[in-house]
Amino acid sequence: MKLSIYFAIFLLLQLPAYAVVMWLSFHSHPTLFYAAEALLLLWTVFAVIFYRRIMRPVDTLAGGMHLLRSQDWNVALRHQGQPEVDSLVDVFNTMMEHMRNQRIALQEQRHFLSLLAREAPVGIIVKGFDQSDKLVNPSAQAMLKAFPELEKRLVEMPDGSDTTIRFNEGNMLRCLRRYFIDSGVKQSFYIIENIADTVATAERDAYVKIIRLMAHEVNNTVAGLSTALGTVDPDPDGLLAACRERALELSSFIGRFSEVVKTPAPQKAKTDPARMIRRSAPFLESLCAPRGIKFNIDVESAAPYIEVDEVQISQILVNVVKNAAESIGRDGRVDIIMAGNTLTVCDNGPGIPPEKAARMAEPFFTDKAGGQGLGLTFVREVLRRHGCRFSLSTGSDGITRFTATFPSLQSPV
Structure with missing residues (x-):
């Protein structure tokens, strides 16, 4: 029950006593009656002053507590003219100002961290207490999309560990797992950096x-x-x-x-990939025909133009098709497919073992007798200078695919 209600009950309980005194004194002691009236008036004035000095400040403080409970930090209480109450008002206003400043600072820090996470070139993933994703910044989203197996590798990492993951397309990701305490609960976060370049x-x-x-x-x-x-x-x-x-x-x-x-910098020009592949097709076929290997091209006529050095990309085609023909040996098949801005060279050779797939683009690494390990090194260097993503792997269907995705341009009108 509120204090104001107790005060009202106190006043109501005293009124009958004053009424009885005034009734008895009215007939027997007129002087006492007038004294009782004066005392009643004084009591009324004192009750009003008591309410204004005690009850209203208490109501004001109660209203402030209600605003505090509703998390309205932009309020301040006025002094009531009562020293004891005013000291409480000062404490309340100081506390509200401090909490308001803390809230503003926290919002600014969160905004800064949000901008930092969004613009950071490294991937940042924050997990909740139930291992759900609380934060995945754009860089991490791109990495998870490009490397589907990355999420599984991250989950397997213990807290406090660092690891480097090498993918078969020459990409290397340095991954760190750490944890922090939020509301008394241990939560993990990951930092992922692409260190391939x-x-x-x-x-x-x-x-x-x-x-x-x-x-x-x-x-x-x-x-x-x-x-x-x-x-x-x-x-x-x-x-x-x-x-x-x-x-x-x-x-x-x-x-x-x-x-x-001595690989020169690429002299990029707007190029029709269909025309480029068809021009190289006779020579590429000559690399396969002596081994009895079927050669086929499948190129979209409306494939978007790409900005490349045609001479260097043609040389890449020669290296890749030559490697495919050598891996097949005899009586196989090599296909070149251009779909959109993605070039794919497929062969049905023996494939690439998983333990060798991640090392294929390393300098001097080769699995061929007498090989120098420079072919894919040249390919990686040229494609990196063109800003391309590429991969080399053997799928579950036994087909080995070399895939390169070029930055696309709109076809000229």
Whole structure:
């Protein structure tokens, strides 16, 4: 029951007593009657003052508590002229101002963190206490869409762990799992960074230095050796000629390594992919025909134009089709499909083992006898400079697919 109701009951209980006193004094003691009237008037004035000084400030504080309960932080109470109540009002107003400032600061921090998460180039995923997604920023959404198996790999990570996941298209993701306490409940979050470009640049810088050093030393030695062999009298057994020929072959071998690091920047131009593939088709077919491999192209006539260096992309087609033909051996099939802005080269060869799939684009890695491991390194370098996404994998149907997706342009009117 409210304090004001108790006060009203107190007043009502006193009124009958005053009425009886005034009734008895009216007939027997007129002086006492007038004194009782004066006392009643004084009591009424005191009750009004008591209500204004005590009950109204209490009602004001109760109203403030109601506003606080409804989380209305933009209010302040006025002083009531009562020192004790005014001190409570000051405490209340100070508390409201502090809570209002804290709320504004919290909103600003949340807005900043929201902008940071939305614009960050790394993926950020925050899980709730029930492992549902509380926050997935755009970068994380793109990564989960590009790599469907990523979510499963993240769930398997223990709290506090770091791991690097390499995908078969040469993409590498560095994933961190941490946790924080929210409302007394432990919740996990993930940070995912695509380090493919960083690793590719570091790898390229490393093998560029190695190749240049090899080329310098071998070419100098071979040049001196060839000159010296040319001045020696011919030998009847042809031994010196064989040595000279082998030295030139070694120089040619090193030259092929040097060509990888001398890949020029792409001269991009608006290109019709259907025309580009059809122009390369006769040569590509000649790579397959001697092995009895069927070659087929399936290109949309209305495929969107792409902005590429046609010479470099044609060379990529040569490398990929040649690798496909060599993996098949004999009597297989190679198909080139251009759907939209996505190029796919399929073959029904023996496929790529899972343990080798993620390493196919690494420099010098090869599973072919006598291979140099530079073909897919060249392919990755060119496609990276074109801003393409690519993958190389064997599907559950046994078909190996090389897929490259180009940034598309609108076809000219």
